[in-house]
Amino acid sequence: MAKLASRFRGSLIGALIGDCFGAQFEFLPMAITASKVVDFVTVLEKKKPEKRKESLYFTDDTEMREGVEESLLEKKGFDKKDMATRFAERYFVSPPKRSYGSHVPNVFMAWKRSDYENIDTPAMSQFNFTGSYGNGGGMRIAPAALFTHHQSPEKLKELSDKITKLTHTHILGIHGAYLQALSVWLALKAEESQFSTKEFVDQLKEKMKFYEDEYSNREENKDKNLDSEESHCYLHKLDIIKSFLDRKDVSNEEVVKELGHGVSSQSSIPTAVYAFLRSVEDTKTIPNRNGFERTIIYAISLDGDTDTIATMAGAIAGAFWGEESIPKSWQECCQGLDTAEKTAKSLYQYVTEQ
Ligand code: 8NA
Ligand code: MG
Ligand code: MG
Ligand code: MG
Numbered sequence: 001m002a003k004l005a006s007r008f009r010g011s012l013i014g015a016l017i018g019d020c021f022g023a024q025f026e027f028l029p030m031a032i033t034a035s036k037v038v039d040f041v042t043v044l045e046k047k048k049p050e051k052r053k054e055s056l057y058f059t060d061d062t063e064m065r066e067g068v069e070e071s072l073l074e075k076k077g078f079d080k081k082d083m084a085t086r087f088a089e090r091y092f093v094s095p096p097k098r099s100y101g102s103h104v105p106n107v108f109m110a111w112k113r114s115d116y117e118n119i120d121t122p123a124m125s126q127f128n129f130t131g132s133y134g135n136g137g138g139m140r141i142a143p144a145a146l147f148t149h150h151q152s153p154e155k156l157k158e159l160s161d162k163i164t165k166l167t168h169t170h171i172l173g174i175h176g177a178y179l180q181a182l183s184v185w186l187a188l189k190a191e192e193s194q195f196s197t198k199e200f201v202d203q204l205k206e207k208m209k210f211y212e213d214e215y216s217n218r219e220e221n222k223d224k225n226l227d228s229e230e231s232h233c234y235l236h237k238l239d240i241i242k243s244f245l246d247r248k249d250v251s252n253e254e255v256v257k258e259l260g261h262g263v264s265s266q267s268s269i270p271t272a273v274y275a276f277l278r279s280v281e282d283t284k285t286i287p288n289r290n291g292f293e294r295t296i297i298y299a300i301s302l303d304g305d306t307d308t309i310a311t312m313a314g315a316i317a318g319a320f321w322g323e324e325s326i327p328k329s330w331q332e333c334c335q336g337l338d339t340a341e342k343t344a345k346s347l348y349q350y351v352t353e354q
Contacts, residue, residue, distance in 0.1 A: 001191055001192055001193070002192075002320075002321060002322025002323075002324065002325070003322065004149075004188070004348065004352075005344075005345070005348045006322035006323045006324055007187075007188050007318070007319050007320070007322045007323075008146050008188075008319075008344040008345075008347055008348040008351075009318075009322075009323035009340075009341060009344040009345070009348075010292075010317075010318030010319055010320075010321060010322040010323040010324075010325065010326060011142050011145070011146060011184055011187075011188065011315050011316075011318045011319035011344070012065075012069075012142065012143070012146075012315070012318070012340040012341075012343060012344045012347075013318055013323055013326055013331055013334075013337065013340045013341065013344070014292065014296075014314035014315050014316075014317055014318020014319070014326060015061070015062070015065060015142050015311045015312075015314050015315035015318065015340075016058060016062055016311075016314075016334050016336050016337065016340045017296060017310075017314050017318075017326065017330055017331070017333075017334055018061075018296055018299065018307070018309075018310030018311035018312070018313060018314030018315070019058050019059055019061040019062045019139075019307045019308075019310065019311040019314075020056035020057065020058050020062075020307075020333065020334040020335070020336075021037075021040075021041070021056065021296060021300060021310060021330075021333075022296075022299070022300050022306035022307035022308070022309065022310035022311065023056070023057070023058070023059045023099075023306070023307040024040065024056065025037070025040075025300050025303070025306040025307075026099070026305070026306050026307055031303065032300065032301055032302075032303045032306070033252075033301055034285070034286055034297055034298060034301040036301075037296075037297045037300045037301050038286065038289075038297060041293075041297065041330070044329065044330070044333055045327070045329045045330075049329075049332060052329060052332050052333050053332050053333070054332075054333070054334065054335045054337075055333050056333045056334050056335065057095075057097060057335050058098075058334065058335055058336045059097070059098050059099050059307050060098050060099060060100040060101070060136070060139070061139040061140065061307055061308055061311040062311070062336050063090050063091070063094055063098050064087060064090075064136065064139065064140040065139070065140040065142065065143060065311075066090070066336070066339060066343070067083065067086040067087045067090050067140070068083065068140050068141070068143050068144065068163055069143045069343045069347065070086055070343075071083040071086050072143060072144075072147050072347075073343070073346050073347065073350065076350075078159055078162045078163065080119050080162070080166070081116055081119060083163065083166060084111050084116060084119045084166050085111075085116050087108060087166065087167070088108035088109075088111050088112055088116075091105060091108045092108070092112070101132075101134045101136050101263060103126055103127070103132060103134070104132065104134065104136055104167050106122065106126065107122040107123050107126065107166075107167050110122035119166065123165065123166060123167050123168065123169045124169050126169070127170070130170055131168060131169030131170035131173065132167065132168045132169070132170055132173055133168065133170035133171075133172040133173040133176070133264050133265050133266065134168060134173060134263055134264060134265065135173075135176065135263055135264060135265045135268045135269060135305065135308050135312075136167055136168055136173075137160075137163070137164035137167070137168040137173045137174065137176065137177030137265065138164075138173075138176050138177045138179070138180035138181075138265055138268070138269045138272075138308075138312055139308045139311055139312060140163070141160055141163060141164065141177045141178075141180050141181045141184075142180075142181070142184045142312075142315035142319075143343070143347065144156060144159045144160050144163055144181050145181045145182070145184035145185035145188065145319070146184075146188070146344070146347045146348075146351065147159065147347060147350070147351070148185065149185070149188055149189075149351045150351050150352075150354050153182060153185065153207060156178075156181055156182065156185050157178055157181075157182075157207075157211070159181075160174075160177050160178045160181040160182075161174055161177075161178065163177070164177040164178075168265075171215055172230075172233060172264070172265050172266050173265045175208065175211060175212065175215075175233070175234055175265075176234065176265025176266060176268075176269040177265065177269075178207075178208075178211065179204060179208060179234050179269050179270070179273065180269050180272065180273070180312050180315075180316075182203075182204060182207055183204065183272075183273050183276070183316045184315050184316050184319050186200060186203055186204070187276070187316045187317075187319040187320040188319045188320075190320055192320070192321070195280065195320075197245050197277045197280055197281055198242060198245060200277065201238055201241055201242050201245070201277070204238055204273070205235060205238045205239075208234040208235050208238060209232070209235050212231060212232045212233075212234060212235055213232075215231065216231040216232070233266050234266070234269075234270065237259060237266070237270035238270065238273075240258050240259060240270075241259070241270060241273065241274045241277065244258075244274060244278070245277060245278070245281060248282070250278075252301060252302055252303075255271065255274065255302060256302060256303070256304065259271040259274055260304075261302045261303055261304025261305060261306075261309060262304055262305060263305050263308070268304075268305055268308060268309050268312070269312060271299075271302060271309055272299060272309045272310075272312035272313040272316070273312075273313075273316065275295055275298050275299035275302070275309065275310075275313040276295050276313050276316040276317050276320070278298060279291050279292075279294035279295040279298055279317065280320075282294075285298075286298060290321070290325050291317060291320070291321050291325065292314075292317045292318060292321045292325040292326055293325075293327065293330075295313050295314065295316075295317035296310055296313065296314055296317070298313075299313040299314070
């Protein structure tokens with residue numbers, strides 16, 4: 001069983017690899033298949049180390065994840081103004097290829113205009129005051145699971161909500177980010193030899209049901225007439241994941257149709273969770289690759305928002321299998337490796353000293 005320090009490194013490096021590898025496939029005009037992704041990684045693996053080193057850039061997923069980590073460590077907890085300032089200032093200096101979501105920069109600009117005094121209103125006013133349900137909350141949330149490793153899932157929920165709501169206030173964005181955070185949190189604690197994918201889904205279902213019930217039962221939401229597919233969206237998707245895990249023949253088309261591969265939380269976060277769980281179960285479809293490698297290759301093969309789905313799946317898989325499962329040749333390709341390694345060590349130290 002991978003040691004905890006290795007799982008911390010695995011989670012952040014796994015997230016980085018998902019982003020850097022996945023970003024190479026965004027906007028490709030051709031259909032992506034697992035064998036095309038395998039070809040891509042094989043070329044990288046065969047490159048000379050000096051050619052490989054930092055040859056792949058990271059995108060907004062990593063830029064924002066680093067902002068979360070820096071702020072949590074510096075402030076020893078959540079500090080609204082500090083984290084918001086880091087998100088925005090990183091955006092203002094980052095190269096254009098970091099490809100942020102199309103609306104989230106409006107939040108950064110509004111914060112800056114207020115000299116970082118008004119943090120709450122800009123995110124709430126997005127999308128005609130419904131708030132964003134983009135997957136920008138989930139893509140950066142893994143460090144919250146590491147930070148609260150020694151605490152309860154309820155503490156994780158509190159932290160996940162605060163980090164997400166800075167930019168994403170739609171309930172589907174908030175619940176989605178928690179689903180991703182909880183998946184990483186549980187994967188850090190899971191024992192490979194006794195691991196059951198179904199029990200993992202049941203643990204996720206129990207918590208998501210609690211929070212989705214709580215939201216739909218709240219007095220102010222009762223007159224919204226939320227249909228159950230919307231109000232219990234994640235519970236519903238977790239049931240689909242469970243039914244997929246019972247079968248050996250689930251095609252990429254069916255996964256995309258039922259779980260999605262888009263930029264919304266609801267169409268990408270359950271997909272990332274499934275990519276990890278399927279890679280535990282299915283050792284044959286992508287042969288000669290370990291569980292971490294299968295997770296990344298499979299997540300990207302689903303096409304769509306490849307960097308973000310792979311970054312979320314990679315954070316869970318790295319937490320489960322640990323850093324030793326991630327080929328060194330893959331790690332070396334990524335810009336941001338040193339930061340991920342250093343931050344994982346600092347978070348581990350922080351948690352074990354508590
Ligand atoms: P965001 O908050 O701008 O949301 C992303 C998108 O989701 C928006 O542009 C809208 O299209 C849609 N959306 C969100 N909330 C609503 C709503 N309430 N009503 C209608 N539409 C809504 O940005 P984000 O930080 O959530 O974005 C994350 C994604 O964008 C990540 O995948 C990230 O990598 C980036 N990105 C994605 C792509 C892609 O298309 N694959 C390309 C470049 C960048
Ligand atoms: Mg494409
Ligand atoms: Mg991105
Ligand atoms: Mg993306």
